[in-house]
Amino acid sequence: MGKQIISNQEELRERVYKFYKENKSKGKAHTFHHFSSELVPKTTIYRIIRRSESGKSAKRKQGSGRVAKKIDKKNFKKLLKLFNHSDTISLRQAGRKFDCHHSNISKTLKKHTSIRLRKKQKIPKRSETQQDMAKVKCGRLYRKFKDKKWILDDESYFTLSHGTIGGNNTFYSNNVNETPPSIKYSQKSKYEQKILCWICFSPSGISQPYFRESGLAINQEIYLTECIKKKLVPFIKKYHSEEDYIFWPDLASSHYAKTVIDFLQQKQICFVDKKDNPANVPECRPIEDFWSMLKGLVYKNNYQANSLEQLVERIKLCIKKLDKNVVQELSNSVKKRLDKVRREGVIEKN
Incomplete structure (x- = not known):
């Protein structure tokens, strides 16, 4: 036997x-x-x-489980209509609707359809005007600067720990009660310390980063002195001696302050005019993907810094470790991204 x-x-x-x-x-x-x-x-x-x-045996009696229920052709069509392109139904709700176990719904979808559970992508909330103007202005930028190298700048916050990075909020254990607290719990301060990092990049390279403690905003004076004069200008001189570039800041008020614009014009730095700059188009700015890539490296293996100084050194080290080919590929994608929005519009309009 x-x-x-x-x-x-x-x-x-x-x-x-x-x-x-x-x-x-x-x-x-x-x-x-x-x-x-x-x-x-x-x-x-x-x-x-x-x-x-009640005197029942601990062992399950053969055939005592729930009778399997197959979904017939009529209900199968209803199932497809219920699930495809929908975010209002769950497996359990469908199980109750079709009077069967939710695992049967899951198996049916997996075995007989190409419908799969997907994760929603986050996009900015844009007004109708912004959606319409994005297509117009991206087309303008594409035609006007299609032969230029794009220099993008942006700021992002880094905290001492980052549990939202994929893989940092899970652990493995055969017995949770024996798992050390440092493994099974993720500590979170109500007001966790964080640092703001500014950087710019182009197909030619990455600038030196600028760091600023949380709570100390980057106003026009700081942006002009610390970011433009000390970081951007040396970066352009090092990598873009010829006028083969176009600088594309986002629409933050400090970026288009009169003092900043006057300095850029005085130094003959080519930049995107405010009237041509589309609002809320992160899908065209690969520096957003750059931050995700950098943070994934900074917080790899659930890294946690003990101080802001240690975090700054970690970020600097990870910037040096970034794959230059990947960064170059990212920055070279601006033209292609602009072209897509120019032809198809933003995601909401597709």
Whole structure:
């Protein structure tokens, strides 16, 4: 005879049966508290105890489970219509609607359709005017600067720890009760320290970063002195000696302050005029992807900094480690991204 396979549920029932029988005089609560340390749900424990008292065997009787229900052709069409391009239905809701287990719905979709659960992508909330003007202005930028190298700048915040990075909010364990607190819990301060990092990049390279503590905003004076004069100008001199570039800042008020514009014009730095600059088009600015790539490297293996100074050094080190070919590919994609919005419009209009 082949070896009998005992399921986890049967093994649990047998243990509860045995423990309850040996400690019946101490009451049901004693059994509950004993197995609750294994994170077994309260309802499960008491259900097993009732099963024991009714004289039923701990082993599952062959054929005692729920009868499998197949979805016929008529209901299959309804299922497709219910799930395809929808965000208002769940597997459990569908199971109740079709009077079957939700796992049957999942298997049907997986085996007989190409419908899969997808994660929504975040996009900025744009007004109708912004959506319409994005296409017009991206077309203008594409035609006017299609032969130029794009220099983009941006700022982003870095915290001491970053649990939202993929992989940093999970852990593996065969017994949660034996897992050290430092592994199974992610500490979060109500007001966690963070640092603001400014940087610019182009197909030719990456500038020196500028760091500023949280709470100290980058106003026009700081932007002009620390970012433009000390970082952008040397970057242009190093990588763009000829006028083969166009500088594209975002529409932050400090970026188009009169003092900043006067300085850029005085130094003959080619930049996108404010009237030509489309609002809220991160899909055209690959520096947004650059931040994701950099943060993934900074917080790799669930890295946590002990101080802002340590975090700054970590960011500098990771910038040096970035794959230059990937960064170049990102910055070279501006033209292609502009062209797509120019032809198709922003995502909401597709």
